Amino acid sequence: MNMKNRREMVKASAAFMGVLGAFGLLGGNARGQRLGTSTISTSTDTLKLIVEEAMVTKDMGAVLTKYERRITPQQKEALSKLTAQDLNALVSIKEKLAAFDVNMGANVGSIIY
C-alpha cells in the first residue's frame, strides 16, 4: 500500500472511530462483554447494514434517511460526518482485507487448523 492510500486509510479510520463509539462498540461498553450479547450484536448488525449500503451507494444522507428509525440522533450525527472520501477509503480497506482471504470459500478452510 502506498503512502497516499495509507494516509487516506488512517484518516478514514479516525473518522470511523466516532461512529464505533456512538454505536457502543468501543472500550467500556464492549470490554468484558460477550461479543454475542444482544446489545452488541444489534448495534453491530445495524451499523454493518448502514455502512455496507453507504459503501455501495456513496450516499450516506439517503441511507441515513432510510434507517433513521433504527438509530439514535447521536449515531446519525456520527455517521453523517463520514465523507465520500472516507467511504471510499473504507471500501479500499474492506477490499484489502477480503483479498487476504482469497481461498476462504464456504467449503474451504479448516475447523481444527
Added chain:
Amino acid sequence: MTLQEIMELRYSFYKTALFFMTRHCPLQCRHCAVEAGPDFQETVPINQAAMWLRNIEEAQAVDLIAISGGEPFAKPAVLREILRGARECGFATVVNTSGFWATSIDRARQVLRSMPPISALEISADQFHEEWISTERIRHAAIAALEQGTAVIIGTADYHGSYKESISAVLGDSLLQQVEFLENDVQAVGRALRNYLVPCESHDALPIGGCRALCAPVIRYDGNVLACCQNEIVYQEDHPLWLGNLNRERFQDMYERANSDYLIQALRTIGPEGIVAIAREHHWGWKPTKYRKDDICDLCRDILASPQLLQSFEAFAGRDQAFQQEIAVCRFLKYGEAVPWEACGTEGNRTSLS
C-alpha cells in the same frame, strides 16, 4: 448443525475453542500437523476435563468445542467425559476423527451410542489417511452418525478429483446427499514439512493476509491455552501466543487478554506482512528473509522469534492512536467485531502519518 453454522462459529472471535485432548493416535499419517502417533500417550487427565470446560463456560464467550487430537476416539473414556462436560455447559461439539473405530456399521453404532450426543463428526478422509484405514470405515462412521442425528462433515486435506471420485463411489449417492465436504490445505508444519509434502521453495515476496485461524483458542491436553492452532510450535509458556493455563487461571482473563492484545489482533487483521510494513516505516531494523509462497505462518514464526521486534511493536502499538484506530476499523469491517480498547477517542486524534 450445518457446516456453515460451524464455520461461522469457527471464524467468530472465541466462539469456538479447539480442544486437542490427546496426542495419541493409532495412525501415523505422513502429513500430520501435530505428529500424533501410537507412541504418544499425552492426554487430558480425565478428572480435569469437566473442570476446564466449566472454566471456559464461565467466560460466556465460547459456543462450540471442536475436539481433536491425536485421535479422540482412541481415548474413549476421556472423550466421553469431555462430551458430557460440554453438554452440561451447553456447548455444541464437533469431534474430529479418522473413523478408525468404525470397523463395521454395527461397531460404529455401538461406539457412538456409548458417547453423549455429538453435534457434528468431522471425518478426516484423504490420500494420507487412506494409507492407514479403508474408506469403508468412513462410510460406516457416516451412516452410524447420521442415524443418531449427528451431522457429518468429510474433511479432506489436499483434495484431488481422483480422491473425490473414489470416496464418492464408496459413500454412494444417498450418503453423498447427507454429508458435507470441507476442503483444507496440508499445513506446512509437523510431518508434512519434514516429509516435503508442501512446497519448500522460498520467495522474496512476503506472504500477505490476516490470520483467521486466530479466531479460536487452542486448549492443549496439558491445560495450556494458546492463541495459535499450530500448538506443537507455540507450547512454551514464554511464547507471545501462549495465553495461560486452565489449571491456574480463569479462561475469562485469557479471553480478555487476547481480545485486547494488539499483536494477536494485528495478526488477525493486517497480518504479519502488516507488522513488517510498520517495522519498515519506523526503521526498527528488522528485515524479513524469504518465505514459502502464500504461507503467512512462515513469516509469522519469523516475526515472533524476534524479541527485539516484538518489543518495538508492543511499545508502538500501545501508544500509536492511528494504529489502534486501524485495527479497530479492520476488526469491524472484517469480522463485525467491537473492540475492547478506547481506541483513542474519536476523529481528530493524532495519527502517525498526519
